[in-house]
Amino acid sequence: MTTEISDERREQLRLRYLAERDKRLRPDGNDQYREPTGRFEHFLDDPYTDVVDREAVTDEVTVAVVGAGFSGLVTAARLVEAGVQDVRLIDTAGDVGGVWYWNRYPGAMCDTAAMIYLPLLEETGTVPSAKYVPAHEIFAHARRIADTFGLYDNALLSTGVTSVTWDESSSRWCIETDRGDAFHAKFVATGTGPLHRPKLPGVDGLEAFSGDIFHTSRWDYSVTGGSPSGDPMSGLADKRVGIIGTGATAVQCIPRLGRDAGELLVFQRTPSSIDVRNNHPIDPEWFASLEPGWQRRWLRNFTVLQTGGFADEDLVMDGWTDISQRIRDRVVARVQAGDPLGPETALVAYEESDDEKMEEIRARVDSIVSDPVTAEALKPWYRQLCKRPCFHDEYLQTYNRPNVHLIDTDGKGVDRVDAAGVWANGVHHALDVIVLASGFEVGTELSRRAGFEITGRAELTLGEYWRSGMRSLHGTNVHGFPNLFILGFAQAANLVSNVPHNYVESADAIAAVIAHAVAVEAREVEVTKEAEAAWLGRIQPRQGSVIGSPDCTPGYYNNEGKPLGEDQQLNGSGFIDGAVAYFEYLEAWRSTGHFEGLEFR
Numbered sequence: 001m002t003t004e005i006s007d008e009r010r011e012q013l014r015l016r017y018l019a020e021r022d023k024r025l026r027p028d029g030n031d032q033y034r035e036p037t038g039r040f041e042h043f044l045d046d047p048y049t050d051v052v053d054r055e056a057v058t059d060e061v062t063v064a065v066v067g068a069g070f071s072g073l074v075t076a077a078r079l080v081e082a083g084v085q086d087v088r089l090i091d092t093a094g095d096v097g098g099v100w101y102w103n104r105y106p107g108a109m110c111d112t113a114a115m116i117y118l119p120l121l122e123e124t125g126t127v128p129s130a131k132y133v134p135a136h137e138i139f140a141h142a143r144r145i146a147d148t149f150g151l152y153d154n155a156l157l158s159t160g161v162t163s164v165t166w167d168e169s170s171s172r173w174c175i176e177t178d179r180g181d182a183f184h185a186k187f188v189a190t191g192t193g194p195l196h197r198p199k200l201p202g203v204d205g206l207e208a209f210s211g212d213i214f215h216t217s218r219w220d221y222s223v224t225g226g227s228p229s230g231d232p233m234s235g236l237a238d239k240r241v242g243i244i245g246t247g248a249t250a251v252q253c254i255p256r257l258g259r260d261a262g263e264l265l266v267f268q269r270t271p272s273s274i275d276v277r278n279n280h281p282i283d284p285e286w287f288a289s290l291e292p293g294w295q296r297r298w299l300r301n302f303t304v305l306q307t308g309g310f311a312d313e314d315l316v317m318d319g320w321t322d323i324s325q326r327i328r329d330r331v332v333a334r335v336q337a338g339d340p341l342g343p344e345t346a347l348v349a350y351e352e353s354d355d356e357k358m359e360e361i362r363a364r365v366d367s368i369v370s371d372p373v374t375a376e377a378l379k380p381w382y383r384q385l386c387k388r389p390c391f392h393d394e395y396l397q398t399y400n401r402p403n404v405h406l407i408d409t410d411g412k413g414v415d416r417v418d419a420a421g422v423w424a425n426g427v428h429h430a431l432d433v434i435v436l437a438s439g440f441e442v443g444t445e446l447s448r449r450a451g452f453e454i455t456g457r458a459e460l461t462l463g464e465y466w467r468s469g470m471r472s473l474h475g476t477n478v479h480g481f482p483n484l485f486i487l488g489f490a491q492a493a494n495l496v497s498n499v500p501h502n503y504v505e506s507a508d509a510i511a512a513v514i515a516h517a518v519a520v521e522a523r524e525v526e527v528t529k530e531a532e533a534a535w536l537g538r539i540q541p542r543q544g545s546v547i548g549s550p551d552c553t554p555g556y557y558n559n560e561g562k563p564l565g566e567d568q569q570l571n572g573s574g575f576i577d578g579a580v581a582y583f584e585y586l587e588a589w590r591s592t593g594h595f596e597g598l599e600f601r
Contacts, residue, residue, distance in 0.1 A: 021551065033438065049158060062084055075191065082511040087154065116316060124141070162451075188483065190485070198217045199438055209418070215438070240261075240430060241433045247387070264404045265431065267414050272380065275364075298316065368396040371400075377408035470567075473527040475491035476509070483525055491570070492574065513590070516595065528598075541573045
């Protein structure tokens with residue numbers, strides 16, 4: 001059932017959304033956040049695995065994969081399947097898993113369905129426990145991938161890459177690390193990921209706080225007690241805890257904090273959109289009945305529906321496919337009524353469908369939260385896709401607890417921090433513990449997030465080559481950087497609703513290219529300058545997308561409300577015909593065996 005909305009109400013929503021956006025716009029954009037330095041420099045360290053001394057590595061491998069999150073794991077697994085056995089994973093973390101190695105905060109889980117989010121379920125014989133699974137289960141699955149494909153054998157973990165440099169004389173990449181390693185690789189794939197370097201709120205006085213303070217990606221269980229699997233945090237039973245941030249991470253950990261803390265104060269700048277999660281266990285017998293190849297069918301089904309296409313059924317049935325099918329059906333109805341099929345009709349359908357969905361989400365707040373003042377402050381006044389949509393069945397209920405207090409700052413954020421606590425709205429709140437739920441860096445320099453620079457032909461760095469914006473073929477190969485493969489989703493499908501799907505599809509292509517190069521004994525694989533330039537004509541700049549529109553309330557989806565420069569538009573662009581068309585194109589491209597646009601020398 002959908003919510004009927006009058007034209008007058010729709011206009012009221014437009015004005016309210018703009019007003020809420022304007023009060024949050026800041027001239028500093030991404031610069032409002034700060035790096036973990038000084039007292040917080042240890043937030044970049046690994047608190048979960050002790051570094052064990054070892055000899056420096058000076059050998060050679062066929063493929064070095066920098067980053068052992070899902071992008072690196074899936075690519076390495078596909079390479080092994082393609083017969084390329086000599087693959088080395090490298091990661092600063094003490095184990096594989098990427099963001100799911102770092103995210104061990106209480107309540108952590110993925111809000112994309114496990115059947116499509118967890119890659120290689122069939123290949124590893126894994127049965128997810130539920131539609132949405134907790135972080136420790138996702139981490140365990142990452143380890144299972146590494147075990148299944150023998151990826152631990154040659155891996156260098158607890159190891160940070162410091163430089164990747166092309167050696168013209170040997171047609172090899174020279175890789176140096178912070179452990180003294182200096183080895184060579186014929187091919188390099190970089191999957192350092194967009195979300196792994198913690199950022200801190202730019203609030204005065206953070207260092208002055210005399211209590212315990214930590215970032216959610218470096219959760220300090222020595223302070224809180226408990227464990228990632230959900231044991232009670234007994235260390236907080238008599239503590240006043242403050243959490244700064246109410247994004248996707250905070251939405252998951254606040255219910256656990258509210259359950260265990262003596263008092264919990266939630267400092268909110270902008271509320272998240274909280275839809276129903278409706279999690280449920282997965283029946284192993286039903287799972288066993290799925291026919292081979294089921295996961296690729298589920299992946300394509302979700303992507304078709306989530307991007308406005310048609311399918312006989314909705315296999316995933318979540319909030320992503322719900323809003324997309326509403327938009328699609330409204331487009332069909334308008335076209336049948338005589339409207340032209342085009343961008344304007346699609347935009348009207350999107351706005352009307354979104355109005356309905358967001359009115360339902362705001363009504364859900366009223367139906368759950370007892371205190372009307374708190375309920376009003378928890379209502380999101382923006383379009384659902386302006387920020388990462390959240391799905392949870394305990395978050396809103398947490399504000400009915402007598403020990404939980406929402407400190408809404410009406411878009412301003414906290415004033416400052418001192419030794420005893422946090423100032424917000426001109427009022428001081430004494431605290432024993434501060435949790436920083438401020439997320440990860442997005443939109444900063446690639447070399448800063450990765451921690452190293454890539455130097456290609458003629459000593460040209462990738463950062464210099466991309467100074468005016470990313471240039472690539474398929475978002476993967478870059479002219480002047482032979483035998484290098486970028487693992488990501490920009491200038492490709494750019495599917496943000498289920499990021500691992502991007503990696504699954506691109507890994508098939510990358511493995512095919514490398515296996516072919518090995519088979520024909522090619523020393524170098526490089527995209528031609530002409531093919532790279534032609535690809536830029538087949539992608540669509542991000543500016544104007546309904547996801548993260550400039551009209552949105554500021555956040556990392558829309559560059560914190562600042563207009564995107566030409567370089568940023570290129571960096572966030574995707575295939576002009578959409579994700580489904582890109583996946584079909586890429587499959588056809590690799591299946592021919594010609595790999596048009598690449599030169600094998």
